[in-house]
Amino acid sequence: MMLPYFENLIQGIEERLATDKSGIVARKRLTLETARLGKRLYSGEERITWSGLVAPYDLLAAMGIVPCFVEFIGGMLASMGSIDPMLEQADQMGYATDCCTYHRAVTGAVHQGLLPEPDFLIATSAVCSGGMAVIEGLARHFDKDLFVIHVPHEKNERAVAYLADQFRALTDFVTEHTGEALDPDRLRMAVDNTNRARAAMIETYRWARQVPSPARSRDLINFGIVMALFLGTEGGAEVAEAYRDEFARKAGENIAGVPGEQLRLLWLQNRIQFKNPLVEMLEQEYQTAVVAEELNDIAWDPIDPEDPYPGFARRALSFSLVGSTAHRAQSIQRLAKDYQVDGAINPCHWGCRQGTGARGLMGEALRGAGVPTLNLEVDCVDPRNFAEGQLRTRLQAFVEMLLDHKAAAGGP
Amino acid sequence: MFYLGVDVGSLSCDAVLVDEQGQMVDWAVIPTGARNVESIAKVQRQILAKSGIPLQQVGATIATGYGRDRVEGRLASVTEITCHGRGIQAALAGTEVLVDIGGQDSKAMLLDGKGRVLDFAMNDKCAAGTGRFLEAMARTLEIELAQLGHLDKDAHGDLTLSSMCTVFAESEVVSLIAEGAAVPEIVRGLHRAIANRTRTLIKRVAPNLSGLAVAMSGGVARNPGVVRTLGQVLDCEISVPKEPDTIGALGAALIARDRSVKR
Numbered sequence: 001m002m003l004p005y006f007e008n009l010i011q012g013i014e015e016r017l018a019t020d021k022s023g024i025v026a027r028k029r030l031t032l033e034t035a036r037l038g039k040r041l042y043s044g045e046e047r048i049t050w051s052g053l054v055a056p057y058d059l060l061a062a063m064g065i066v067p068c069f070v071e072f073i074g075g076m077l078a079s080m081g082s083i084d085p086m087l088e089q090a091d092q093m094g095y096a097t098d099c100c101t102y103h104r105a106v107t108g109a110v111h112q113g114l115l116p117e118p119d120f121l122i123a124t125s126a127v128c129s130g131g132m133a134v135i136e137g138l139a140r141h142f143d144k145d146l147f148v149i150h151v152p153h154e155k156n157e158r159a160v161a162y163l164a165d166q167f168r169a170l171t172d173f174v175t176e177h178t179g180e181a182l183d184p185d186r187l188r189m190a191v192d193n194t195n196r197a198r199a200a201m202i203e204t205y206r207w208a209r210q211v212p213s214p215a216r217s218r219d220l221i222n223f224g225i226v227m228a229l230f231l232g233t234e235g236g237a238e239v240a241e242a243y244r245d246e247f248a249r250k251a252g253e254n255i256a257g258v259p260g261e262q263l264r265l266l267w268l269q270n271r272i273q274f275k276n277p278l279v280e281m282l283e284q285e286y287q288t289a290v291v292a293e294e295l296n297d298i299a300w301d302p303i304d305p306e307d308p309y310p311g312f313a314r315r316a317l318s319f320s321l322v323g324s325t326a327h328r329a330q331s332i333q334r335l336a337k338d339y340q341v342d343g344a345i346n347p348c349h350w351g352c353r354q355g356t357g358a359r360g361l362m363g364e365a366l367r368g369a370g371v372p373t374l375n376l377e378v379d380c381v382d383p384r385n386f387a388e389g390q391l392r393t394r395l396q397a398f399v400e401m402l403l404d405h406k407a408a409a410g411g412p
Numbered sequence: 413m414f415y416l417g418v419d420v421g422s423l424s425c426d427a428v429l430v431d432e433q434g435q436m437v438d439w440a441v442i443p444t445g446a447r448n449v450e451s452i453a454k455v456q457r458q459i460l461a462k463s464g465i466p467l468q469q470v471g472a473t474i475a476t477g478y479g480r481d482r483v484e485g486r487l488a489s490v491t492e493i494t495c496h497g498r499g500i501q502a503a504l505a506g507t508e509v510l511v512d513i514g515g516q517d518s519k520a521m522l523l524d525g526k527g528r529v530l531d532f533a534m535n536d537k538c539a540a541g542t543g544r545f546l547e548a549m550a551r552t553l554e555i556e557l558a559q560l561g562h563l564d565k566d567a568h569g570d571l572t573l574s575s576m577c578t579v580f581a582e583s584e585v586v587s588l589i590a591e592g593a594a595v596p597e598i599v600r601g602l603h604r605a606i607a608n609r610t611r612t613l614i615k616r617v618a619p620n621l622s623g624l625a626v627a628m629s630g631g632v633a634r635n636p637g638v639v640r641t642l643g644q645v646l647d648c649e650i651s652v653p654k655e656p657d658t659i660g661a662l663g664a665a666l667i668a669r670d671r672s673v674k675r
Contacts, residue, residue, distance in 0.1 A: 393491050393492070393493075397492075397532060400490065400494045401530075401532070404529065405528075
């Protein structure tokens with residue numbers, strides 16, 4: 001089921017790219033690269049690993065491993081509209097229906113034989129313990145070795161050294177399982193690709209911050225989180241550069257992603273992964289654009305190709321969902337300021353302890369920065385729990401309130 | 413010229429007409445029923461007939477409520493949040509915290525005292541504690557909905573209902589009846605459950621109510637037992653406008669007038 005799906009997807013996008021005359025191709029390039037990753041995962045011809053979110057993907061790329069974090073499967077199945085049977089499978093196995101659906105989806109998928117067998121697995125203790133439990137379950141299911149990375153809560157040089165040592169140990173673990181030592185030249189090349197992608201992404205975000213923003217709300221959905229999988233690859237760097245060039249051109253020609261942009265929003269944590277009309281409704285009825293997304297943020301420095309392990313560690317620790325809520329609060333306050341947003345949306349994905357547990361603190365942090373925040377209660381993956389009318393009313397009321405504030409302050 | 417507000421809720425369909433000065437001319441409330449398009453037409457016909465104002469003199473209509481997009485000929489749809497904020501300002505000037513409990517949802521709003529919404533919170537996931545919930549409980553207790561609000565006046569017990577899921581609460585009420593609990597005590601327990609749930613919602617937008625003017629709108633505000641109990645759990649006075657279920661439609665009518673004047 002999956003391999004033909006990805007092959008058809010690749011063919012379809014390549015055909016569209018070949019005949020495109022609009023010049024708006026960056027999103028298609030990202031989808032193409034994602035489909036190629038899917039094909040590699042399901043081809044049965046490559047070494048693959050299932051992993052946690054903050055694994056060093058560029059290191060794995062340099063070692064010839066095709067990596068994928070488990071939450072990707074939930075998001076992908078939801079966007080394909082094929083998630084219901086996987087969730088029902090997990091429900092029938094006894095998983096509580098208020099467990100995270102990203103994790104229930106991957107659990108259901110593996111038991112339906114829809115997840116390719118990995119060569120080994122890599123769990124990361126951050127960003128969530130649920131994800132770690134899922135990977136442990138997968139390791140048991142496939143009877144494969146599991147490497148666990150303990151991501152420190154603190155952010156200091158000791159934490160960097162501790163995490164960097166674990167990434168070095170991961171290199172040995174991979175070598176033991178592949179029989180191939182890490183080639184220093186391939187690692188250097190991978191790090192160069194990572195730095196290229198990083199620079200292009202930062203430039204893309206710089207353009208997205210412009211008022212009006214060249215970004216349409218859907219341009220940057222899942223961008224940073226999916227790009228993490230392509231770090232270290234030539235393809236990943238090219239996708240990031242396609243975004244940079246497209247945004248630069250649009251910004252240069254003063255083309256707004258949302259014509260007549262009235263409001264700018266920051267989206268926290270997860271986007272809704274299945275097809276839904278809410279973001280388009282905000283754009284078309286209220287000229288409101290989602291210009292910033294928490295999980296797209298890059299708060300790490302270029303990585304030293306000659307000594308990359310500390311850089312890999314700093315990158316993992318910089319992720320907003322790793323470490324204290326104070327760190328996360330600072331990250332989202334910075335984003336709100338940089339992107340000059342009028343408000344923020346926190347979907348509070350059902351079953352996510354980070355999302356729901358920190359809801360009050362994040363709201364407080366944003367309020368402190370003068371940014372009104374709308375808390376939703378959404379299952380970002382399971383369309384069966386989607387109450388469109390209720391969400392529509394909350395979003396509309398929120399933008400009505402923001403527009404009213406703006407008008408009172410002499411805004412557009 | 414006159415301006416019309418139509419609030420299409422899950423339980424009732426409300427209409428309010430205001431004149432050019434923003435004064436309420438008339439109002440009408442009918443049950444929404446299963447076919448809301450017919451109810452919308454009916455309530456519009458009813459208010460025009462009642463007020464004696466011909467349709468040609470209605471300058472603009474604003475629709476609100478969950479069925480707002482079904483109102484034909486509207487100038488625009490505006491959410492219940494914005495309309496209630498605007499409406500309560502006209503009905504009870506200076507309101508700073510408004511709680512609205514309708515047929516299937518409840519909302520708490522922090523207002524600037526001039527009808528502008530500063531923050532809001534709504535119930536999520538289920539409709540427990542709303543008008544539908546009270547309807548179901550009245551049915552289970554085999555009493556009229558209108559009786560609920562007065563029955564607990566002399567009850568003093570501390571009977572609690574552990575669940576606020578409508579279906580489970582219904583089973584709990586059945587069990588309490590079987591155990592011989594007095595109906596006024598059960599009703600008091602129901603009102604306390606709603607009040608506690610509503611307090612949580614209000615505290616999300618206004619953690620400290622001290623010195624703030626608090627009001628309640630929506631059909632459930634017609635239940636004096638809920639209003640009284642909510643006042644007790646919040647330790648504050650709660651004002652209720654004269655026709656609490658028309659506040660959304662009143663706000664819609666005033667927004668219709670404001671926008672027409674601006675145009």
